[in-house]
Amino acid sequence: MIAPVLPTYSRAPLSFVEGKGVWLTEAGGRRYLDLGAGIAVNALGHAHPKLVAALTEQAGRLWHVSNLYEIPGQEALARRLVDATFADTVFFTNSGTEACELAIKMVRRHWHDRGQPERTTIIAFEGAFHGRSIGAISAAGAEKLTKGFAPLLPGFRHVPFGDIDAVRAAVDETTAAIIVEPIQGEGGIRPAPEGFLAALDEIRQRTGALLIFDEVQCGMGRSGRLFAHEWDGVFPDVMMVAKGIGGGFPLGAVLATEDAASAMTAGSHGSTYGGNPLAMAVGAAVMDEICQPGFLDDVSRRAGRLAQGLAALVAGHPAVFEGVRGRGLMLGLRCRVPNTDVVAAGYSAEVLTVPGGDNVVRILPPLVITEDEIDEALARLDRAASALGTPG
Ligand SMILES: *Cc1c(COP(=O)(O)O)cnc(C)c1O
Numbered sequence: 001m002i003a004p005v006l007p008t009y010s011r012a013p014l015s016f017v018e019g020k021g022v023w024l025t026e027a028g029g030r031r032y033l034d035l036g037a038g039i040a041v042n043a044l045g046h047a048h049p050k051l052v053a054a055l056t057e058q059a060g061r062l063w064h065v066s067n068l069y070e071i072p073g074q075e076a077l078a079r080r081l082v083d084a085t086f087a088d089t090v091f092f093t094n095s096g097t098e099a100c101e102l103a104i105k106m107v108r109r110h111w112h113d114r115g116q117p118e119r120t121t122i123i124a125f126e127g128a129f130h131g132r133s134i135g136a137i138s139a140a141g142a143e144k145l146t147k148g149f150a151p152l153l154p155g156f157r158h159v160p161f162g163d164i165d166a167v168r169a170a171v172d173e174t175t176a177a178i179i180v181e182p183i184q185g186e187g188g189i190r191p192a193p194e195g196f197l198a199a200l201d202e203i204r205q206r207t208g209a210l211l212i213f214d215e216v217q218c219g220m221g222r223s224g225r226l227f228a229h230e231w232d233g234v235f236p237d238v239m240m241v242a243k244g245i246g247g248g249f250p251l252g253a254v255l256a257t258e259d260a261a262s263a264m265t266a267g268s269h270g271s272t273y274g275g276n277p278l279a280m281a282v283g284a285a286v287m288d289e290i291c292q293p294g295f296l297d298d299v300s301r302r303a304g305r306l307a308q309g310l311a312a313l314v315a316g317h318p319a320v321f322e323g324v325r326g327r328g329l330m331l332g333l334r335c336r337v338p339n340t341d342v343v344a345a346g347y348s349a350e351v352l353t354v355p356g357g358d359n360v361v362r363i364l365p366p367l368v369i370t371e372d373e374i375d376e377a378l379a380r381l382d383r384a385a386s387a388l389g390t391p392g
Helices: 049-059 072-082 096-112 136-139 165-172 198-207 277-290 293-317 339-347 369-388
Strands: 018-019 023-026 031-034 087-094 121-125 156-159 176-180 211-216 238-241 250-254 319-325 328-333 354-356 360-363
Touching: 031 369, 072 087, 072 250, 072 277, 087 096, 087 277, 096 136, 096 176, 096 211, 096 238, 096 250, 121 136, 156 165, 165 198, 165 328, 165 339, 176 198, 198 211, 277 293, 293 319, 293 369, 328 339, 339 354, 339 360, 339 369
Parallel strands: 121 156, 121 176, 176 211, 211 238
Antiparallel strands: 018 023, 023 031, 087 250, 238 250, 319 328, 328 360, 354 360
16 A cells, blocks of 8 residues: 555655754654755754744744745845856746756747747756756656656757767757756766866857756855855856755755846746745845855865865775765765665764765765864764774
8 A cells, every 4th residue: 555655765764853953863862963964955954043033033924925026035135146156147946956947948948039949959967966857857867767757858968977078079059058067966976077167168158058057966055165166167157056045945046147047038937936935034044154254164174174084984994985075065975885885874873974876975964064073973984884894
């Protein structure tokens, strides 16, 4: 008999009743150090006092009015995102998947509006993840996402991640855009190779193909910059954001240049909940914290300590781990044993991590994790690894 909750998730036998900072507590009082942060969502940890205050204050005043009316919180948050990034304009969604849908619609409509309606193809990368709608799984292309869901959305061409020659060969007169995660998340914390985004920029300049960056997982400070592409100095035409931007409240966004977005006129897109007052109150509070002077430098400094500790962990358990990769507080441990075994051993050691593609264990702690908490996390990961393999 099918469960009352559609059984699409394979859940760990853990159930939390309370969170504070980087800690999650079960009903029986057992405390776990959370290095998963709801898959890079709880950027400021659990129950951050400023976020709780922003949400409860707004909840007592006004929840929802619809986009039939003006929502001043949208204008305020959009202005801040525009001021902090390449973008000229912002559309608010409730999730990363919805941001993906709009990104696809926007680039197609852009070319339609420019009198080149044949430019509908989007080049995407193997190992990518863009969400779970038909559009998003068609964009990612992997069989584990698409199996049984045909017919898929046509118009995607898939090439190996990081293979610039394959991109050059795939671009033609039908190319509307290239969609890429500057650091692949679900694919196993795979940063784009050095110079790859710059090479995509060169293709954009030569062919006009728009660049869509999916920063749903790597954005909002996780890499040590507000957005990961800032490390490369290459800026997109369209960017998808979600996860960390709401700190646990459902919120996503599409950021775009005026040129890319100018065909999206009144009536061309919409969302019932997107940008509602509750989400805007929390989003503003998240921006307040992440954009504080020194916050991101501090993320990078603590990330250095974590990365160093993880490198030592790998060296100490060569039978369990192969290496560590990633940027900022978005790190991946490539495993020699099944990554799910490492994650399960973590549960026993009361530390939470997230499996990813390419047999990687993802380490995505709240950005506010302290040095002491990093040391404690490393000690617990060491315990987990020791339970799996012989040290040395
Ligand atoms: C999680 C994720 C998405 C999908 O976001 P949802 O909020 O789950 O719809 C899209 N792209 C990337 C890179 C993600 O990590």
